[in-house]
Amino acid sequence: MTEDNITFDYITRYIRRTLRQSDGIIAEMEEYAKENGVPISQPESIKMLELLIKIGNVKRILExxxxxxxxxxxxxxxxxxxxxxxxxxxxxxxxALRNIMAAELTDKIFVHQGDAKEVLPTLDGSYDLIFIDAAKGQYEEFFKHSMRMLKRGGILVSDNILYKGMTATDELVLHRKITIVKRLRKYVDMLCNHPQLETDILPLGDGVAISVKCCD
Ligand SMILES: C[S@@+](CC[C@H](N)C(=O)[O-])C[C@H]1O[C@@H](n2cnc3c(N)ncnc32)[C@H](O)[C@@H]1O
Structure with missing residues (x-):
């Protein structure tokens, strides 16, 4: 295991070798992200999201x-x-807008520029899937609005939930990350005990929580 990985490196390498090679704009974005240090979803996590979309016939998403x-x-x-x-x-x-234009997806993807804490209260859509992948210390705040807009039967995906293993054990916690880790632990606890949700935590990428809204 390395510091950045929540599972054994040989497992991650093996899984990544099984995934199809990216091409076109996807490969270009991966290269851009690598060169510019932009944190994008890990290959096995984004693959899982793609599968959820296909399995669940997901049409409307909030990210x-x-x-x-x-x-x-x-x-x-x-x-x-x-x-x-x-x-x-x-x-x-x-x-993002430039990439969405290059991918010819401006009729499907709508970028809202701003702090999610301010943008979320202005949205009133209803979504089949909500993907939370922003400031890790603010998941609970994002969650309140997500629950309001998630359809019954809808899927909530919370990324980086194991936070390089720090959520799972005190032994790995970096002092400067202590507040985020405490909030993530509280968030996981809340997800797993929420009366409207069923949740599982997957040791995939940096840890992914998948929840389904089972009742209103
Ligand atoms: C891990 S990256 C998202 C990666 C993207 N989902 C992907 O896989 O390609 C997290 C992003 O959340 C943004 N972010 C952090 N806090 C935010 C907030 N309060 N509101 C909106 N965006 C936020 C960051 O600027 C960053 O670009």
């Missing part, structure tokens, strides 16, 4: 944390027809 539009574009290519995605960073949002 919190666009970055350069990588996951939004992959989710649209997997079959989503309407994606609202929120990004706080103006420069990242501009790059």
């Amino acid at each position: 919190i944390g666009t970055a350069i539009g990588y996951s939004a574009i992959r989710m649209a290519k997997a079959g989503a027809e309407h994606i609202d995605t929120i990004e706080i960073n103006n420069d990242a949002a501009k790059v």
Whole structure:
């Protein structure tokens, strides 16, 4: 295991070798993200999202944390027809728009530039899937609005939930991350005990929580 990985490196390498090689704009975005240090979804996590979209016939998605539009574009290519995605960073949002135009997906992906805490109260859509992938210390805040807009039977995906293993054990916690870790633990606890949700935590990528809204 390395510091950045929640599972054994040989397992991650093996799984990644089984995934199809990216090409076209997806490969270009992966290269851009690598060169510019942009955090995009890990290959096995985005693959799982694509499968959820296909299995669940997911059409409407809300994403919190666009970055350069990588996951939004992959989710649209997997079959989503309407994606609202929120990004706080103006420069990242501009790059995302450029990528969405290049991918010819401007009729499907709508970038809302701003702090999700301010943008979310202005949205009133209803979504089949909500993907939370922004500031890790604010998941609970994002969650309140997500529950309001998630359809019954809808899927909530919360990324980076194991946070390089720190959520699971005190032994790995970096002092400067202590507040985020405490909030993530509280968030996981809340998800797993929420009366309207059924949740599982997968040791995939940086840890993914998948929840289904089983009742209103
Ligand atoms: C991990 S990246 C998103 C990656 C993207 N989902 C993908 O896989 O391609 C997280 C993004 O969330 C954005 N972000 C952080 N806090 C935010 C907030 N409060 N509101 C909206 N976006 C936020 C960051 O600027 C960053 O671009």
